[in-house]
Amino acid sequence: MKNLFTRRLFASALAAAGLASFAFSATAQQQGWPSKPVRIVVPYGAGSSPDVAARIIAERLSPRLGQPVVVENRPGAGGNNGTGAVAKSPGDGYTYVISTNGPLVYNTVLYKNLPYDPFKELKPVVLAGGQANVCTVRSDSGINDLRGLVDAMKKNPGKFNFSSTGVGSLSHLGIELLKVKTDTYAVHIPYASSPLAILAILQGDVQFACVPAVAVLPQVKAGKLRPLAVSTAKRSALTPDIPTMKEAGLPEIENLAWMAIMAPASTPDDIVRRMNQEINAVLAMPETKEKMHAQYMEPIGGAPQELARFMQQELRTMTPVIKRTGISME
Known part of the structure; x- marks a missing residue:
């Protein structure tokens, strides 16, 4: 995690790199996608970081898709309710979730009977942003x-x-x-x-x-x-006056809050590529960066495959941490 954010965080212009490789396929064009509003589920309450990020992104994504992008809050169970609902949704290209560390990675270790599998029932779209x-x-x-x-x-x-x-x-x-x-x-x-x-x-x-x-x-x-x-390894450029935990005398504690946009696993790959392309373009906009920075968030972006690798890295990093705490949920 730390290496990825060292490369990408505070350098969100990388989000625009490689957009040309994500050409929208003729198959999806022939299907006329999108032909109705697109929904982004936020598995937390109004005013939460994923909610704020989703609304910033949705406002600029809508004109690029030519359809309304609706943000829907479905809080509960630490983000599991909304995340799980999207995991069980049809993969028609019209439903997505912007979720976080816990529901997408940590809870697979923390919960004995998590009612969904984010690694099997959700498909990575893009790593939207992060913050300390x-x-x-x-x-x-x-x-x-x-x-x-x-x-x-x-x-x-x-x-x-x-x-x-x-x-x-x-x-x-x-x-x-x-x-x-x-x-x-x-x-x-x-x-x-x-x-x-x-x-x-x-x-x-x-x-x-x-x-x-x-x-x-x-x-x-x-x-x-x-x-x-x-909580991050280095001071944030957005909060330069606040020390790190290491500077405060706790060198072994480093973590970062991230949020990712995911689709139901059966969503066609060409639609995911189109969504990835458009969201990357939104994240690279100066006005998006300005609005996210005003909320102490950094846009990130990148390819779906990068997000998939990042989630696996997070799983490897945090599994021993979770087990060390002895916490287990039903």
């Missing part, structure tokens, strides 16, 4: 840095809760790894989206979280939250 998670606490918490949070958890066992965007999400497993590495304990309370996870901190229902920057930074600017660290 930001670990944060309330400004009036008395905690000034990540080491201070770890020390507070050790001094007050059983008194810390943390929120996440769902069981199996990076915002969940990243903190589980933090707990293992620092020998600390905190209770996990999952929510349907990053805005709700942040609201839980503001209301005092939990003491901290590590969630996407788009949900954290507005509250930091408002003086209500204090950022402690970003």
Whole structure:
């Protein structure tokens, strides 16, 4: 994961490279695709990072396809509900999902009986974007840095809760790894989206979280939250003042929140190639980059095959991490 994002993250112009190789086949043209609205399912709540990215992409994708691109929120079960629904949908080229680390990779290890197989029932379209998670606490918490949070958890066992965007999400497993590495304990309370996870901190229902920057930074600017660290290996160019976990004294913890657009596995390859071509073009637009950067997200792009390899790499990287935590879901 780290090598891929070192190459691609913060260099999203690569998304436009190789577009000429994705010619739309005569077969799909003869079928008249698309002849009706295209649907992108977001398996999280409104205002979540995938929701924001989906709406930015859909607005610019629609004129390129000549049809409306409708964004539909289907939150629940940490992203499994919406992701699984698309996995079971007909592969007619009109239904897609923009999902994340957990439902697309981690949950295949975390859940004993995941009701869908993202590697068999979904087909990669494009790696849409990524962003750092930001670990944060309330400004009036008395905690000034990540080491201070770890020390507070050790001094007050059983008194810390943390929120996440769902069981199996990076915002969940990243903190589980933090707990293992620092020998600390905190209770996990999952929510349907990053805005709700942040609201839980503001209301005092939990003491901290590590969630996407788009949900954290507005509250930091408002003086209500204090950022402690970003989860990536290097400081983000979009949040240059926030230290990495390594800089905060935790060198073995690095992760990044990513989102990918997937289609039902039976979707024709020529339609997937067309969608990949058009979304890559959208991601390369200056206005897309500007809007995503404003939400602390970086567009990525690339070929379907690259996304497939990346997901397998994520599976190899995170499987031992998940097993080390001892977490298992029914």
